[in-house]
Amino acid sequence: MISFIVHGGAWDIPDEMLDAHYQGVKNALEIGWHILSNGGSGVDAVEKAIRYLEDDPTFDAGRGSFVNALGEIELDASIMNGTSFRCGAIASVQNIRNPISLARLIMDKSEHVLITGMGAVRFALENGMQQCKSDDLLVGRELQRWKDLQGKSTFSTKDAFKKKLPSDTVGAIALDKNGIIVSGTSTGGTPNKYPGRVGDSPLIGCGTYADSSVGGVSCTGWGEAIIKVALAKTIVDQMEINGDDPEVAAKIGIDRLQKKADGFGGVIVLNKNGVPAVAFNTPRMARAYRTSEMTTDIVVV
Ligand code: ASP
Numbered sequence: 001m002i003s004f005i006v007h008g009g010a011w012d013i014p015d016e017m018l019d020a021h022y023q024g025v026k027n028a029l030e031i032g033w034h035i036l037s038n039g040g041s042g043v044d045a046v047e048k049a050i051r052y053l054e055d056d057p058t059f060d061a062g063r064g065s066f067v068n069a070l071g072e073i074e075l076d077a078s079i080m081n082g083t084s085f086r087c088g089a090i091a092s093v094q095n096i097r098n099p100i101s102l103a104r105l106i107m108d109k110s111e112h113v114l115i116t117g118m119g120a121v122r123f124a125l126e127n128g129m130q131q132c133k134s135d136d137l138l139v140g141r142e143l144q145r146w147k148d149l150q151g152k153s154t155f156s157t158k159d160a161f162k163k164k165l166p167s168d169t170v171g172a173i174a175l176d177k178n179g180i181i182v183s184g185t186s187t188g189g190t191p192n193k194y195p196g197r198v199g200d201s202p203l204i205g206c207g208t209y210a211d212s213s214v215g216g217v218s219c220t221g222w223g224e225a226i227i228k229v230a231l232a233k234t235i236v237d238q239m240e241i242n243g244d245d246p247e248v249a250a251k252i253g254i255d256r257l258q259k260k261a262d263g264f265g266g267v268i269v270l271n272k273n274g275v276p277a278v279a280f281n282t283p284r285m286a287r288a289y290r291t292s293e294m295t296t297d298i299v300v301v
Helices: 015-037 042-055 099-109 117-126 140-149 157-162 223-228 231-241 246-261
Strands: 003-011 075-081 087-093 114-116 170-175 181-187 208-211 215-221 265-271 276-280 284-291 298-300
Touching (some): 003 015, 003 265, 015 042, 015 170, 042 170, 075 099, 075 208, 087 117, 099 117, 170 215, 170 265, 181 208, 181 215, 208 231, 215 231, 223 246, 231 246, 265 284
Parallel strands (some): 087 114
Antiparallel strands (some): 003 170, 075 087, 075 181, 208 215, 284 298
16 A cells, blocks of 8 residues: 645635645645655655645745745745654755755754754755755745735734635655655745744644654644644544544544644644545645545545
């Protein structure tokens, strides 16, 4: 069994943006599936699919990310291998075109799990990864959103989610032919975020988790709430300790997010057998998946 699932955020995606979200997650699924079905690794499938979504300006990850209160783009990402239990993550990093690849570099070449800001850039440069220009990440839509938000002192991240503003973080989970589960997540965070603010996406156990003997999770939504309930690990624990199937575990996780932390968001899940599940408490969530037991892709926004 091989299996692959991707997401492109959970929010009230407007009708005019449905097609771009649909195409984005569809193409990312194809990239990951092509790698897995040719015997490639889950790490490669997750990294390459997320790189595609980071390069697609539709999503709040890499190019197209939200702008922080100082007018900068700060990126968060993480990746975890559920067999080796190695993981890599970056937070509040500027001028890196593909944050998921830097997270992977940290997983592959560092003894650390999470490196922030200038330290992560330094690690990238030391290992041959180039910096990009801020303009390589900035798109007109987000510059305009940032301008519109200036001077609105009442704006908060929680309001953004309550008002169903964009939440376009991306993520992927793979089960490869060697039975290895890999999860990854990448984001520009939230609109007009406080400089240095870090959400759930780069935090192992919150936005991302993988344990090949149980399953994997990637989250999207209001990061402050997701952190409080350690959503990704909570869902893996439901599968491991309660023996829940992935759909039940995903739903319990989202219910807990809402009840305990008043949170909004969505999750994708694979269990150790590659059975996929999705749960969200937002109007829409962009996702796509395929397993070797299916004859066609499922792509839904
Ligand atoms: N979870 C991300 C964060 O809070 C945002 C998102 O999913 O869109 O940084």
